[in-house]
Amino acid sequence: MSVELVLGGLLAAAVVVFVAVPFLRAGEAPQPDEPAPDALAAAEARDRALAELKELEFDHRTGKITDEDYRALVQPLRRRAASTLSNGATLSGRTPEHAPEQHFSDV
């Protein structure tokens, strides 16, 4: 019975200490370093546009989209991708990693 008390007490003490650890540490509180919501939305839009281009390429290559349809669809998509890239760049202060043309040689 007393063994139980000791063990139970140890458990309770241990969890209290563990929960208090962040306050016992010296130094600054950890700040999450993440992009602002606008930059995030722009980044997602950019990735989405690039992914669509990739998919279009792939669908064309595997024959799901005919040549004419591909030509019709690819221009608007490229334009959209380019605009999202520049958006993303201005918002996050980073340069785009690579141009849209280079990006989908990677199908």
Added chain:
Amino acid sequence: MPELGRAALIVCLGLAVYAVGAGSYAAWRRRGRLAESAENAILASFAAALVASVVLLSALLQHDFGFVYVYEHSSLELPQAYTISAFWGGQEGSLLLWLLILTGFSTAAVLLARRSSRSLLAWTVPVLGAVIVFFSLLLVAVSSPFATQPAPADGLGLNPSLQNPYMLAHPPMLYLGFVGLTIPFAFAMGALIARRTDELWIVVTRRWTLIAWTFLGFGQLLGAHWAYVEVGWGGYFAWDPVENAALMPWLAATAFLHSVMIQEKRGMLKIWNVLLVVGAFALALFGTFLTRSGILSSIHSFTEGSIGPWFLGFIGVVVAGSAALIVSRLPLLRAKTKLESPVSREATFLYNNLLLVAFCLTILWGVVYPILTEALRGEPVTVGPPYYNFFLKAFGLPLLLLMGIGPLIAWRRASLRGLGRTFLWPLGIAVAAGLVLLALGAGSSIPGLVGYTFCAFVLASIALEFARGTRARRALSGGSWFGGLAELVSRNRRRYGGYVVHASIVLLAVGVIGSSAYDTTREQRLGPGQSMAVGDYTLTYRGATRERGVNAMETRALVDVERGGERLGTMRPGKNNYFAEQQVSNEAAIRSDRLNGEDLFLIAEQIERDGVFLKVLVKPLVNLIWIAGFVFLGGALIALWPDAREQRRLALRYGGREALSRA
């Protein structure tokens, strides 16, 4: 040690309450240290649950019948493996297992998200904490595994029908599935509370959803196999409320898995996705409520307990709270993009979702119908398999077809000219298959024939996807066919893993159709030397044996089996009469034909001195169902396999400057 167990549960409850309170305040006021403290509380709750579990497990292994729970669910002669399974054999222990898995998963989620998505974690922690509060409260106040009594000499033992390997795997696997759905739910709610409009919660929980869904699916297959082989009535699924309880969240999760792909690709369906994830979680809770509360009579019926109202209350809180939250965040969730064409991959995903959800609601309706009619009319009216099977065909067949159509169509707007080309081969193969099957006699069941044709279509479409993709890959980077295939799959694991999973569903469908639309059943009384013909088989009764086994009297009917003049062997269906428990179990005899996947299923209904009442079922293709389970696992594994390239890209997107410098 019961006091230690009880104390551990109380500690767990306290930690969870702290996680909710401190976590909410920290998220609201952006207090980094307090938030970290709340996260630690979640981690510590796992430690506490672990301590409680160890206490119960060691009590079981030591046969400490001073624990009421150990007394009620185990005995001295119980083999050790089943003593372990007694942990989840009863109400209190199964709740503790749920808590253990819940805190374990929450811990893993917190640790993983700490590195990649700290700010999202802020509001997720209180939600996780709230769920932990509920379950630990149940264990502390309502249904404790640590009740004690003066220790009797021996325990009551485990029901013999539960003493088989399935008992070791099936319940834990289902729990991993049910509880796993909590994580996406918590992150979704966390994102909503924080007013986030990005997809981070989906990215973070994608693997969790897939893992939970896989466990839930495979766990159900295990249950079906258990029913088929051990209970042995000749079937594997009876649309029993408890079976439906696991099927409904699985269907919702399937819909969710697909619709998040649309959100990912096109930014649409945000509201739908949140509703689905809440639905899946709520259905998982509802499922476990059905199983425990005794509110419905079922083959698996468990007696009424006081636990029912608690679950109902919690489900109500979850549903009402989530609904309120969603409504308040509606403007954020409104999509800016619309569906461009009803003939596009998005559209097929949408139809697939509608069908899955419709089927799920059908089952839900069938399950609650008795409750509603009892409340309204005073007597419960139950619906049986015919109702469910009708809708299974009505929704399942179009779903099969969609599985084949989806991969063949492009995103946004399929070019109709291209469609003709891509559809040609799969359609051709399907029609050819249909004609061949018709010639073979499959016309005896129209839904069966249609189902088979659709299956052929889907398989052809999947094979074509792999072939075309490999060809395109090779055109780009050369190499062998195998290398091209490997690289194709490796570059898009989710898609091609998904195709493998689809193939497994087709196998499952073929097995289900074969064994239900084209099966044969016959019952006859045979005297010694008499024969009966069922399908291609001739069965001759030779006599009965009675043998004293270790814990049961085993009675068997000896039946010789012949087919086409060739002697296939002797089958021994019969019964076991257990001495200690005074129970009879059915021991069906199954002969599986390796070549055509067919099963010959024999049940000795009654063995008398001068004859046997035999029930014979011939179930074509039923073994495909079990094979499908393994293909299912394989496909899920491929889809789950981490992709370093994708991880880097996501880290860049969500990680900020710090991640950029790290990447």
Added chain:
Amino acid sequence: MLAVFLVYTSIAGGTPQLRPSELKGRTGEVALVGKVVGQVSGDARRDGMRFRLRDVKGTAAVPVVYRGSVPDLFRSGRDISLRGELKNGTFVGEPGTLVTKCPSKYTDKKQT
């Protein structure tokens, strides 16, 4: 969509599920749920197995005769359900509809 379910369930009809105490004067096919009490006699494979079925929580009982396959867990004291019709004071069960409940796994700790 809801309309379809409602229509289907009311037409295809579920079967009302009754306790023995509610059975009096009922005609037509119903599902009967209760506890098997007393001696079980007869042969389900020949003239019919006979037993009495009582309300799970109550005393009202009705005599039952059943022909057809009997699940193994069946015995006196077990809860069962079966479909059939009340004929001349005896409930005649439909073959193949007798279902036993698995002995309870999750019992409330207050019950034994």
